[in-house]
Amino acid sequence: MESLPSEIITQILEYLPFDDRRELARVNKVFYYASSHPLFARKEILIYQPSVDNLNVFNNFKDMLWKSKRKLLCLKFVNLTFTDDLTIFTNLGNHIISLHLNNLNLLSDSYLDAIAQCCSNLEELELTSLLYVYLTDRDRTPIPKLCYIALDCVLLCDRDFNQIVKFAPNLKHLSIFNCRITGCNLIIQRFYRHSINIDNSLTKYNSIDIFSETNVVYHLNNFVRLNCLSLNEGSSIMYLTHSIHLGLKSLTLDLIDTITSRSIDYDKLNLVLGQCVSLEHLKICYLPVDLLSTVSKLCNLRHLTLTYIDKKLNISNSDQCLRLFVESLKNLKYLRTLSFIRASAFNYLDLPIYPIPECKLKSLTSLDCYLHSNQEILRFGNNLTSLRIRNGNILEAEDLLLLFRNLTYLKHLWIDNCTVLNDEIFIKLPISNLKELTSLKLFSTKISHRCLQHITNTSLKVLILTNVALEPDSPQSGLLEFKQSVHILSRAVPLLTQLELHTDFKSKSLFVTSDLFIYFQTRYLALLKTYFKRMKIFILC
DSSP states (O other), X not given: XXXXXXXXXXXXXXXXXXXXXHHHTTTOHHHHHHXXXXXXXXXXXXXXXXXXXXXXXXXXXXXXXXXXXXXXXXXXXXXXXXXXXXXHHHXXXXXXXXXXXXXXXXXXXXXXXXXXXXXXTOOEEEEEEESEEOOOOOOOOOOTTOOEEEEEEEOOOHHHHHHHHTTOTTOOEEEEESSOOBOOHHHHHHHOTTOSSXXXXXXXXXXXXXXXXXXXXXXXXXXXXXXXXXXXXXXXXXXXXXXXXXXXXXXXXXXXXXXXXXXXXXXXXXXXXXHOTTOSEEEEEEEEGGGHHHHTTOTTOSEEEEEEEOOSSOHHHHHHHHHHHHHHGGGOTTOOEEEEEEOGGGOOSOOOOXXXXXXHHHHOSEEEEOOSOGGGGGGOOTTOOEEEESOGGGOOHHHHXXXXXXXXXXXXXXXXXXXXXXXXXXXXXXXXXXXXXXXXXXXXXXXXXXXXXXXXXXXXXXXXXXXXXXXXXSHHHHHHHHHHHHHHHHHXXXXXXXXXXXXXXXXXXXXXXXXXXXXXXXXXXXXXXHHOTTOOEEEEO
């Protein structure tokens, strides 16, 4: 293998996890340089998340970065408190391509000045869970390569937003989630009194009191390269923009009404959505079924995620809309990933399930849906690598066996309401047959912890089982029995990094009433650390 060109070795290493690439980097110089390719640096985020505030820990993290031979850095800071010492950005600015700031107490001018030091190569900026933001009007050097800005749970005002987006004159992807965008005309007019009618004719939005839909629309109309937009508030922004939607490649919308947003004009939204003919990625939550017909006309879609609701009382019309949409999926010839489910919390009517066209089942690589019948398992194609079945209660023992025998290319399998699955059936499942399976999630089962002894798969990394019975003869003997099951599992699934076992009500009640559940959990964690060397997430509840 060492005789291969380094480019080929790099491509091979793409299929390996980070830990394995790190081990191979120690073999010789050929593997070291192949595993240090910039392609991998873009996928590996270095995280600073101290358990306690300690200046020495922060300085050690800085020293590690300064001494690193990496040419490109993706950094994430969680609970960063040393606001007076931001030289980390001054010295490493030219190497930082992705920057994530999470859970800061205050985003101030000093942080933005520090970010401005990353003017050479910064491509992504993500701000999450910021308690306070206070920015003043100040001119800073734009960052030409900055094309992605994501804001999530940030209490912004218009002036703050203006200062942040000034960094990105070439912005391509904007994501705004849970930032309290206000779309109420009365509120906006209160803070922009010089405009009687909000018609996007204003050229200056600088309120320090509100984060207005009007200001966001103004910027969207001036971004010339924007092709990806994600919003979960102010969905009316879509039909207030001029022509931005005509060039969008990716769109994410959450249509649930919020107190601060104006009510959604579905007729206008339907018209604008129909004009998004260039869309390749579309994700919409709480889409009324009568708008599904518009989605089916977007013939360039490659990735589609929809949760639908019925906002009308005419159930026959809703049935027809659903049926026609599902049938029309066969016309989306480029579609490769599909998630199509009911928004259960808002589902006023029990709408029917219609079968997905067989030609589409065979071409999809990822599917998340309700099955029309258990016979649809027979129609899945070999391209499928990710599958989630929402109504697993329709499956029989034979269906589960058929699934594990035939879908040998699956990497991710998730079955909800898997109520038929008991120990007898589970033991017969050929899990080892899915040689590329990396995650297995089975919910609402009827299995016991003894099933862990019958899982054999050398590629499995994530295992989540719910409603698992511990079945001890007594609480004291439960730990010993469980220890044996975990030990056998660790030898048969050596790469496991996440294990979650959610116990059934009977088992949990027995341990709680005996005041041994906390003790059991503690010993459980100790067992996992002993048996699983790569375990990162372990939950018993």
